[in-house]
Amino acid sequence: MARLTAETVAQARELMSLYPDSRSALVPICHLAQAQEGWLNPEAMEHIAEIMELTPAEVLGTASFYEMLRTEPVGRYMVSVCTNIACLLNGGYELLEHAEERLDISVGATTPDGMFTIEEAECIAYCDRAPCLQVNHRFFGPVSDERFDTLVEDLASGRLDDDVPPHGVLCRVRREGGLAVPAEQVRAERAAADQARDERAAAAQAERS
Amino acid sequence: MALTEVAPIVTARLRHPDSHTLERYLATGGYDGLRRALRMEPEQVAEEVNAASLLGRGGAGFPAGRKWSMLRKAPVRYLVVNGDESEPATFKDHLLIERDPHAIIEGTLIAAYANQVTQAFIFVRGEFALGLERMQGALNEAYAHGAVGRDIFGSGFSVDVVLHPGAGAYIAGEETGLLESLEGKRAFPRIKPPYFPAAIGLYGEPTVVNNTETMANLPWIVQHGGHAFAALGQGSSTGTRLFALSGHVRRPGNYELEMAKTTFRDLIFAPVLGGGVRGGRQLKAFIPGGVSAPWFGPDQIDLPLSQDEVGKAGSMLGSGSVVVMDDQTCVVRAAWRIVRFFYRESCGQCTPCREGAGWIEKVVRRIEEGSGREQDLDLLLDVCDNISPGLSWPPQQTTICVLGPSIPSSIVWAIRMFRDEFLVHIKEGACPYG
Numbered sequence: 001m002a003r004l005t006a007e008t009v010a011q012a013r014e015l016m017s018l019y020p021d022s023r024s025a026l027v028p029i030c031h032l033a034q035a036q037e038g039w040l041n042p043e044a045m046e047h048i049a050e051i052m053e054l055t056p057a058e059v060l061g062t063a064s065f066y067e068m069l070r071t072e073p074v075g076r077y078m079v080s081v082c083t084n085i086a087c088l089l090n091g092g093y094e095l096l097e098h099a100e101e102r103l104d105i106s107v108g109a110t111t112p113d114g115m116f117t118i119e120e121a122e123c124i125a126y127c128d129r130a131p132c133l134q135v136n137h138r139f140f141g142p143v144s145d146e147r148f149d150t151l152v153e154d155l156a157s158g159r160l161d162d163d164v165p166p167h168g169v170l171c172r173v174r175r176e177g178g179l180a181v182p183a184e185q186v187r188a189e190r191a192a193a194d195q196a197r198d199e200r201a202a203a204a205q206a207e208r209s
Numbered sequence: 210m211a212l213t214e215v216a217p218i219v220t221a222r223l224r225h226p227d228s229h230t231l232e233r234y235l236a237t238g239g240y241d242g243l244r245r246a247l248r249m250e251p252e253q254v255a256e257e258v259n260a261a262s263l264l265g266r267g268g269a270g271f272p273a274g275r276k277w278s279m280l281r282k283a284p285v286r287y288l289v290v291n292g293d294e295s296e297p298a299t300f301k302d303h304l305l306i307e308r309d310p311h312a313i314i315e316g317t318l319i320a321a322y323a324n325q326v327t328q329a330f331i332f333v334r335g336e337f338a339l340g341l342e343r344m345q346g347a348l349n350e351a352y353a354h355g356a357v358g359r360d361i362f363g364s365g366f367s368v369d370v371v372l373h374p375g376a377g378a379y380i381a382g383e384e385t386g387l388l389e390s391l392e393g394k395r396a397f398p399r400i401k402p403p404y405f406p407a408a409i410g411l412y413g414e415p416t417v418v419n420n421t422e423t424m425a426n427l428p429w430i431v432q433h434g435g436h437a438f439a440a441l442g443q444g445s446s447t448g449t450r451l452f453a454l455s456g457h458v459r460r461p462g463n464y465e466l467e468m469a470k471t472t473f474r475d476l477i478f479a480p481v482l483g484g485g486v487r488g489g490r491q492l493k494a495f496i497p498g499g500v501s502a503p504w505f506g507p508d509q510i511d512l513p514l515s516q517d518e519v520g521k522a523g524s525m526l527g528s529g530s531v532v533v534m535d536d537q538t539c540v541v542r543a544a545w546r547i548v549r550f551f552y553r554e555s556c557g558q559c560t561p562c563r564e565g566a567g568w569i570e571k572v573v574r575r576i577e578e579g580s581g582r583e584q585d586l587d588l589l590l591d592v593c594d595n596i597s598p599g600l601s602w603p604p605q606q607t608t609i610c611v612l613g614p615s616i617p618s619s620i621v622w623a624i625r626m627f628r629d630e631f632l633v634h635i636k637e638g639a640c641p642y643g
């Protein structure tokens with residue numbers, strides 16, 4: 001099931017309607033599509049292109065620029081260990097090394113059971129909990145070697161399923177509500193309001209002089 | 210210790226565990242600022258922000274009021290809130306987005322009203338999964354409450370606010386890169402001029418881009434008046450500001466402090482703030498305002514947290530992140546990791562940035578690993594000089610955006626402050642800190 005499900009297509013169309021130019025929805029739609037299988041496979045990107053009236057190359061061109069959008073398969077859990085300055089000063093590289101040993105893979109690789117991928121991350125803005133990491137963009141820190149081992153066991157056994165969804169699932173809260181009025185109408189109303197205000201200002205000016 | 214007892218503005222609510230909910234927000238005065246703003250003329254609201262001299266909290270420190278005044282009269286205007294926060298060691302917006310999303314939304318609405326914008330976007334860094342969920346949840350609550358959308362609180366003013374997730378690119382935080390990203394493209398910064406998106410912004414239309422913390426200050430400013438805000442701090446550094454303290458300190462974290470009234474010494478050593486260098490060690494150096502900033506040594510620790518003062522002393526307050534390094538820190542390694550970040554995050558459009566970062570990264574790594582040569586230091590400074598001629602501060606710019614000229618800072622200042630340590634690496638063929 002490489003193409004987008006009917007549900008994802010419906011959500012994608014909803015996203016496209018939120019922007020004055022529907023192309024703006026491309027990155028959010030890539031996130032949605034990625035939630036299906038944990039990565040953006042070529043068929044999914046072609047389907048996105050179809051829906052958005054873009055070429056597949058345009059979709060790939062944008063998607064490949066962004067770190068979070070994966071054009072190759074990854075494990076169910078993407079473990080992103082930060083090694084940037086605050087983490088470096090607090091043992092980030094030692095933690096990364098421990099992660100490689102514990103999972104028996106090197107950075108960039110996925111465990112044979114498809115459960116874990118490790119990456120070396122740039123600062124994840126959790127620097128007061130250094131050394132820290134994200135699993136599927138959920139935060140953990142500070143992480144000692146022992147804490148890392150427990151985390152891996154909890155993830156593997158499913159104990160953290162509620163907190164850490166599979167890779168690709170980002171924002172689980174859907175948009176409710178919205179303006180529900182065509183932008184043109186809002187603009188026309190605002191132009192009228194602008195004019196009224198200018199008239200008021202002109203009247204006030206006339207009064208003063 | 211000269212710590213001022215000013216009540217917090219952007220972190221006041223955070224002691225409540227449910228600070229992100231509408232219920233708590235309303236119980237603590239939430240959306241009162243918006244109600245008040247809607248009873249004023251838009252120009253009056255802008256005037257209060259002008260009077261506050263609120264400096265943008267995104268890094269460049271440009272006055273928000275002045276930026277808004279550049280939004281020339283046009284049929285379409287957009288507001289984009291920058292919550293991309295990817296600057297290393299900066300973690301203040303992350304806190305606000307997760308813990309007080311309604312304050313950002315309320316500030317966004319106030320800014321939208323002041324600038325008569327009917328379409329606003331809140332751009333949140335993609336890696337902030339919880340932040341995205343909290344922000345979307347808060348937006349849903351705000352719509353249901355009548356605070357966003359059509360005819361807000363019966364005022365006749367309507368605005369739509371869309372939450373837009375990023376997807377992992379530091380350069381998408383640069384405002385023109387942000388706009389490209391929001392248009393569904395690669396986050397390539399745009400060639401300047403025009404210098405401000407206020408002239409040509411999103412979809413080519415006049416656009417205001419402001420940081421999330423800048424927005425979070427607006428409800429307070431409308432409620433208490435711009436002059437009350439300007440009464441805090443000193444000189445052009447008004448109000449309070451979030452400082453993100455990390456590295457070798459006992460108590461890392463975000464601290465909201467009155468600007469210019471507190472020194473780096475207070476921030477790092479006061480028992481209620483940083484609590485001192487960890488493990489009883491000595492302070493070796495600190496970065497005063499994000500990894501693009503020149504480093505400071507212990508002799509500059511009594512400088513106040515003021516944009517002007519830090520600028521005059523040859524660095525910047527930038528994004529408000531302070532990184533502390535103790536006496537056991539290998540500065541070569543620290544500088545290397547910073548330049549590696551820039552190398553990974555350069556968008557690749559400009560040769561000095563793309564190639565320069567790569568070269569510097571290689572040479573510093575070679576020194577750190579013990580195979581450096583004595584000429585390497587001159588080579589490094591030469592490459593840095595090619596990126597930013599003169600190696601001065603503020604830096605000369607030869608590139609499309611200021612990521613390029615940010616690359617040399619850590620290298621140049623590390624070499625200037627700790628040349629001996631670089632030489633020890635080279636002569637002994639190893640890192641003395643192991």
Ligand SMILES: Cc1cc2nc3c(=O)[nH]c(=O)nc-3n(C[C@H](O)[C@H](O)[C@H](O)COP(=O)(O)O)c2cc1C
Pocket residue numbers: 264265266267268269270271273291292293294295296379380381382383384385418419420421423610611612
């Ligand atoms: C490489 C680079 C990255 C940036 N990242 C951010 C960021 O993550 N968040 C932010 O608010 N500003 C960032 N900025 C600054 C923005 O370009 C812009 O000045 C700011 O969002 C304006 O908001 P303010 O006036 O409220 O500070 C960055 C600038 C550069 C050059």
Ligand code: SF4
Pocket residue numbers: 380397398554555556557558559560562563608609610611612613614
């Ligand atoms: S300076 Fe660097 S990051 Fe900025 S536009 Fe040029 S190549 Fe891209």
Ligand code: FES
Pocket residue numbers: 082083084085086087088122123124125126127130132297298299
């Ligand atoms: S440096 Fe690791 S989270 Fe910021």
